[in-house]
Amino acid sequence: MGQGQADLAIHTLKECARNGEWLCLKNLHLVIPWLPLLEKELNTLQPQPNFRLWLTTEVHPEFTPVLLQSSLKITYEAPPGLKKNLLRTYESWTPEQINRKGNLSRAHSLFCLAWFHAVCQERRNYIPQGWTKFYEFSLSDLRAGFDIIDGLFEGSKDFQWEFVHGLFENAIYGGRVDNYFDMRVLRSYLEQLFNSRVIGSLNARGKKISFLHSISLPNSCSILDYRHIIESLPEDDKPDFFGLPANIARSSQRMISSQVISQLRILSRSVSAGCKFDREIWSAELSPVLNLWKKLNQNSNLIHQKVSLPVEQQGSPISSFITLEQFSAIRLVQSVHQSLASLSKVIRGTSLLSPEVQKLANALLNQKCPLAWQSKWEGPEDPLQYLRSLVARALAIQNWVEKSERQKLLSDTLDLSELFHPDTFLNALRQETARVMSCSVDSLKFTASWKGQIQEGKLQVKISGLQMEGCSFDGNRLSENLHDSPSVSSVLPCYMAWIPQVLNY
Numbered sequence: 001m002g003q004g005q006a007d008l009a010i011h012t013l014k015e016c017a018r019n020g021e022w023l024c025l026k027n028l029h030l031v032i033p034w035l036p037l038l039e040k041e042l043n044t045l046q047p048q049p050n051f052r053l054w055l056t057t058e059v060h061p062e063f064t065p066v067l068l069q070s071s072l073k074i075t076y077e078a079p080p081g082l083k084k085n086l087l088r089t090y091e092s093w094t095p096e097q098i099n100r101k102g103n104l105s106r107a108h109s110l111f112c113l114a115w116f117h118a119v120c121q122e123r124r125n126y127i128p129q130g131w132t133k134f135y136e137f138s139l140s141d142l143r144a145g146f147d148i149i150d151g152l153f154e155g156s157k158d159f160q161w162e163f164v165h166g167l168f169e170n171a172i173y174g175g176r177v178d179n180y181f182d183m184r185v186l187r188s189y190l191e192q193l194f195n196s197r198v199i200g201s202l203n204a205r206g207k208k209i210s211f212l213h214s215i216s217l218p219n220s221c222s223i224l225d226y227r228h229i230i231e232s233l234p235e236d237d238k239p240d241f242f243g244l245p246a247n248i249a250r251s252s253q254r255m256i257s258s259q260v261i262s263q264l265r266i267l268s269r270s271v272s273a274g275c276k277f278d279r280e281i282w283s284a285e286l287s288p289v290l291n292l293w294k295k296l297n298q299n300s301n302l303i304h305q306k307v308s309l310p311v312e313q314q315g316s317p318i319s320s321f322i323t324l325e326q327f328s329a330i331r332l333v334q335s336v337h338q339s340l341a342s343l344s345k346v347i348r349g350t351s352l353l354s355p356e357v358q359k360l361a362n363a364l365l366n367q368k369c370p371l372a373w374q375s376k377w378e379g380p381e382d383p384l385q386y387l388r389s390l391v392a393r394a395l396a397i398q399n400w401v402e403k404s405e406r407q408k409l410l411s412d413t414l415d416l417s418e419l420f421h422p423d424t425f426l427n428a429l430r431q432e433t434a435r436v437m438s439c440s441v442d443s444l445k446f447t448a449s450w451k452g453q454i455q456e457g458k459l460q461v462k463i464s465g466l467q468m469e470g471c472s473f474d475g476n477r478l479s480e481n482l483h484d485s486p487s488v489s490s491v492l493p494c495y496m497a498w499i500p501q502v503l504n505y
Contacts, residue, residue, distance in 0.1 A: 001031045010041055013053070020048030028057040035064040042070075080125060082241055083233040085118035089142065090227050097146075099221040105199050106153040107221040111229075112193040113149055115212075117142045119189060120173060123242050126252050129469065130242065131185075135176045144172045165190045188243070213241060245470045245481040254487060262382070265367050282361060283347050289364055292384055293340050296391040303337045305330055317435075321428040322397075322404045325420060329394040332376050332420075336390065339372065377420055393418055413493060415465035426496070433459045433498040444498040450475040457497025466491040 001009065009025055016023040028035065042053075055071065057063060078088065098107050120137045123130035148167055168174060168190055169183070177183050192198075198211060211217050215233075218225035239248045297303055307330045310323045339360055345351035346361075356372070363370040369379070369386045379386045396418035403409040416422035426446070434441045436458045447454060454460050472479045472489045 001025055001027050001034075006031065006034050006037070010037075013038075013041060014045070016053075017045045017047035017051045020050035022052045022054065024054040024056065026056045028055055029060040029063065032060060032062050032064075035067060039064060039067055080122065081235065082118050082122050082237050083230060083235060085122055086114055086230045086233070087227070089114040089117065090223065090230060092139075093223065095223045098223045098226070100150075101153070102221055103153055104219065104221060106149065107226070108199045108217050109149045109152070109194070110146070111211075111217060111226055112199060113142070113145050116168075116173075116189055116193050117145065119242055120186070122237060123185075123244075126242070126244060126248055127255070129248060129251050130244065131182050132179045133182075135182075137173060137176065141172050141176075148172070161194050161196065164194050168194075185243075213238070245485075246483045247481045247485045247487055249483070250487040251469070262367050277346075277353055277358075277361075279347060279349065282365075285365055286343065286347065286361065289383060289387070290340060290344055293337070293387055296387060297333075297337070300391070300395060302330060302333045302391070302394050307331065317428040317431040318409065318425070319404050321425055322400050322409070325424075326397045326401050328376075329397045329420060332373075333390060333394050335376065336373060336387070339370070393420055410459060410461050413462045413464050416463055417465050429459060429461065429496075430498045433457075437500070439500065443501055445501045446496070447499050448494050448496045450492055450494045452495070454495050454497045454499065456499040457495070460495050460497035462493055462495050464493040466494070 013023060013025075015021075025038075055067075078084070093110070098110060100106065117137070120135075124134055124137075127134060145168065148164060152164065165187070169187055174183060174186055177186055192212065198217075215229065218229065239246050242248075307327050310320070310327055339356070342351065342354070342357050343360055343364075346353050346357050360370050360372065364383055367382065369381050369383050373379075373386060377390070379389050396415075397420075400409065400414075400418070403412055416425065419425055430441050430444055430446075433444060437444075447457070467488050468491050469488050471481055472485065473491050475492045475494075
């Protein structure tokens with residue numbers, strides 16, 4: 001199903017029902033608005049006894065529940081793992097497709113394509129370390145890639161691998177990727193797999209051609225030889241197949257555990273809790289949030305502190321940033337307090353339920369951070385963690401203000417995790433450095449040192465609290481993680497500064 005298929009589908013449905021034939025409508029998740037019309041047609045049909053209608057769809061939150069309830073449902077999920085993915089690809093290809101014209105380089109290119117497709121799909125099991133989000137790499141991408149490889153070996157013309165890199169990166173697989181760092185990963189895979197070293201070693205007759213990860217490509221175009229290589233792969237994926245650290249399973253398991261716990265919390269609450277207002281249910285379900293907020297603000301005056309919008313001054317950029325950060329922190333704390341106070345009044349029966357309070361309660365009942373909060377600061381997704389982080393940062397900002405007023409901020413060790421906008425602080429440091437050095441901000445570059453203070457840095461800060469994922473760092477060199485290494489490791493404090501760039505003309 002897709003654009004322009006609706007009328008044809010209805011016509012075919014009526015014809016099959018009249019003749020007692022079977023019909024399969026695929027990919028209904030692409031035509032969600034059309035499904036009520038399909039329901040209407042199904043209700044008016046008078047089919048022959050042998051008529052059967054098959055519907056296929058991916059999971060979609062807006063799929064018509066009536067259609068689901070009236071159907072016999074079968075859930076199919078492809079077996080996970082690189083090996084299973086490669087086997088599915090080679091089961092979909094025929095021996096003639098692999099052995100066309102007996103071209104060894106073409107057969108090797110198709111194996112690289114199958115490997116690339118499998119790695120792109122299976123890397124989604126390690127979000128957010130693998131990809132930052134779930135990308136819909138599908139069979140259509142594999143087909144398009146096959147057509148590119150197939151056309152590449154037509155005739156005897158020479159070809160450039162940059163041509164394949166460009167099409168895969170910008171038109172096929174890369175067309176789905178919208179993150180800069182994910183695009184760098186995709187480009188790295190393309191450069192590793194599609195190059196003249198891996199493919200096209202025609203002078204290696206009689207020898208097996210070295211691939212990746214101690215795998216050797218066969219010196220033949222037989223599909224059975226390639227399936228034999230795939231069958232020899234381990235059932236469990238090795239992290240180095242994806243270029244990921246050896247302990248990536250720990251991070252993946254932690255993320256999955258968090259998701260399961262969150263889902264269990266949602267299942268444990270009453271089904272009717274988020275549908276309509278029920279004072280008893282809301283009081284029972286939301287009291288942990290309200291009690292935590294009250295406890296966090298017991299020994300502080302954040303919710304009562306009066307602040308005014310900072311006036312733009314010509315002073316230090318760092319001082320201006322600290323003042324603005326304090327203002328934003330207190331305003332956010334008071335905004336959260338006001339929303340929770342309104343919720344508490346509704347639960348106690350001293351105030352009427354408003355649409356804003358309804359949205360707030362629905363989000364908290366579903367263990368999600370309200371959008372009204374996230375729009376002001378993108379903190380943790382768990383509401384309890386969000387409140388803890390919010391108050392901790394707001395209190396820490398008070399210390400930054402005091403140090404700034406005593407002119408001792410840059411001489412002390414700072415923790416950037418105490419800020420709501422650490423990137424803005426580094427930019428303020430850049431602007432202040434440019435003023436001190438009487439140069440433009442564009443002529444400065446960022447640098448960090450674990451070996452003492454930076455000689456070229458006129459203004460520098462010592463930063464602590466840094467953490468690293470994917471490897472470990474002892475202040476001198478990076479080390480690969482072992483399978484039992486912690487998923488996140490601490491990094492020693494370092495000096496950061498902006499220094500003049502060395503321009504070569």
